[in-house]
Amino acid sequence: MRAVQYRTPGAAPEVVTVPDPEPGPGQILLKVAAAGVCHSDIAVMSLPADHLGFPLPLTLGHEGAGTVAAVGAGVEGVEIGAMMAVYGPWGCGRCRMCTRGAENYCLRAAELGIFPPGLGAPGAMAEYLIIDDARHLVPMGELDPVQNVSLTDAGLTPYHAITLSLPKLVPGSTTVVIGAGGLGHVAIQLLRAMTATRVIALDVSEDRLDLARRVGAHDTVLSDASAAEKIRALTDGEGAQVVLDFVGAPATTATAAAAAGIAADITVVGLGGGTVAVGFGSPPYETTVRSPYWGTRTELIEVLEIARRGEVSVHVETFTLDEAPLAYERLHAGQITGRAVIVPDA
Numbered sequence: 001m002r003a004v005q006y007r008t009p010g011a012a013p014e015v016v017t018v019p020d021p022e023p024g025p026g027q028i029l030l031k032v033a034a035a036g037v038c039h040s041d042i043a044v045m046s047l048p049a050d051h052l053g054f055p056l057p058l059t060l061g062h063e064g065a066g067t068v069a070a071v072g073a074g075v076e077g078v079e080i081g082a083m084m085a086v087y088g089p090w091g092c093g094r095c096r097m098c099t100r101g102a103e104n105y106c107l108r109a110a111e112l113g114i115f116p117p118g119l120g121a122p123g124a125m126a127e128y129l130i131i132d133d134a135r136h137l138v139p140m141g142e143l144d145p146v147q148n149v150s151l152t153d154a155g156l157t158p159y160h161a162i163t164l165s166l167p168k169l170v171p172g173s174t175t176v177v178i179g180a181g182g183l184g185h186v187a188i189q190l191l192r193a194m195t196a197t198r199v200i201a202l203d204v205s206e207d208r209l210d211l212a213r214r215v216g217a218h219d220t221v222l223s224d225a226s227a228a229e230k231i232r233a234l235t236d237g238e239g240a241q242v243v244l245d246f247v248g249a250p251a252t253t254a255t256a257a258a259a260a261g262i263a264a265d266i267t268v269v270g271l272g273g274g275t276v277a278v279g280f281g282s283p284p285y286e287t288t289v290r291s292p293y294w295g296t297r298t299e300l301i302e303v304l305e306i307a308r309r310g311e312v313s314v315h316v317e318t319f320t321l322d323e324a325p326l327a328y329e330r331l332h333a334g335q336i337t338g339r340a341v342i343v344p345d346a
């Protein structure tokens with residue numbers, strides 16, 4: 001089969017032919033219908049080889065959806081032909097976190113050498129994908145896989161971040177979304193679907209700010225050194241109750257800290273290497289700073305349910321498998337609006 005692989009440290013991903021995978025005991029073979037292109041892949045491909053933590057080549061793609069093509073020995077209750085979304089943050093399934101559904105925080109994954117597909121295990125940017133266990137599949141039902149595959153990360157990650165702050169997202173509150181890209185433009189829709197908060201979106205690109213307004217942001221602000229001041233002006237000097245930073249660069253974490261009000265939540269989702277220093281009085285009193293990773297299995301079920309109600313819709317640009325390297329190039333150059341999705345059959 002054909003697959004998109006990161007093969008050489010520092011080099012662009014390549015489309016190659018690899019052996020067709022076969023499901024072993026307990027495994028499921030998916031025929032991939034769609035695979036999303038996440039900015040984290042670019043972060044991974046920017047790491048020095050000795051920081052990767054897994055060997056190359058790596059088939060990319062940690063947002064995946066597809067139909068069940070075959071099941072290995074002992075797999076029951078998984079119907080051949082059913083359309084499934086892949087729950088990506090694979091864990092051991094048995095530890096304290098995994099048994100709560102929070103496999104994103106598996107206590108034993110590192111020790112056991114368990115990696116998410118596309119981030120250590122072979123990923124979804126291929127014609128077929130091996131799923132290690134049936135619990136890592138969530139039925140999509142009637143949801144279109146191309147339109148909704150990115151909910152497995154670009155939906156699940158913001159959903160998890162938002163749920164952590166729900167008590168603060170009351171009417172009259174303000175939430176700042178920094179970075180209206182793949183994750184950010186879904187975050188805006190989830191905030192509108194789940195809460196009564198007012199949403200102020202920040203980005204460096206006018207196209208993204210336009211998308212942010214179209215998907216429900218009440219206000220948009222160009223992300224520069226004066227952004228925090230503008231947010232204060234828009235909130236009568238109070239600042240925001242919640243800041244979700246989907247860039248996480250030093251410039252945006254600085255904006256996040258400066259835009260936060262008293263008892264705010266600052267949530268750094270982006271991998272941009274920025275930090276928020278916490279000391280007495282700064283950021284404002286009683287502010288919480290956190291950096292979540294992905295989300296739980298239960299939350300993926302919930303995000304797909306929101307999509308089924310038509311309350312979230314990913315802005316998708318499609319590419320073929322052969323065009324996947326181009327999709328990464330465009331994402332790196334800031335030329336994707338919404339999410340790039342690879343469609344192997346296209």
Ligand code: NAD
Nearest residue numbers: 039040179180181182183203204223246269270271293294
């Ligand atoms: P993306 O490229 O689709 O979106 C990033 C957006 O940020 C773009 O619209 C870009 O114009 C904007 N941007 C860039 N610099 C900015 C700045 N200084 N101020 C405001 N906006 C700026 O990326 P994505 O796939 O949505 O991923 C977003 C980030 O989240 C990445 O760092 C990614 O690695 C990370 N991520 C984290 C998790 C997690 O579990 N913590 C999960 C998925 C992705």
Ligand code: ZN
Nearest residue numbers: 038039040153
């Ligand atoms: Zn991702």
Ligand code: ZN
Nearest residue numbers: 092095098106
């Ligand atoms: Zn575990």
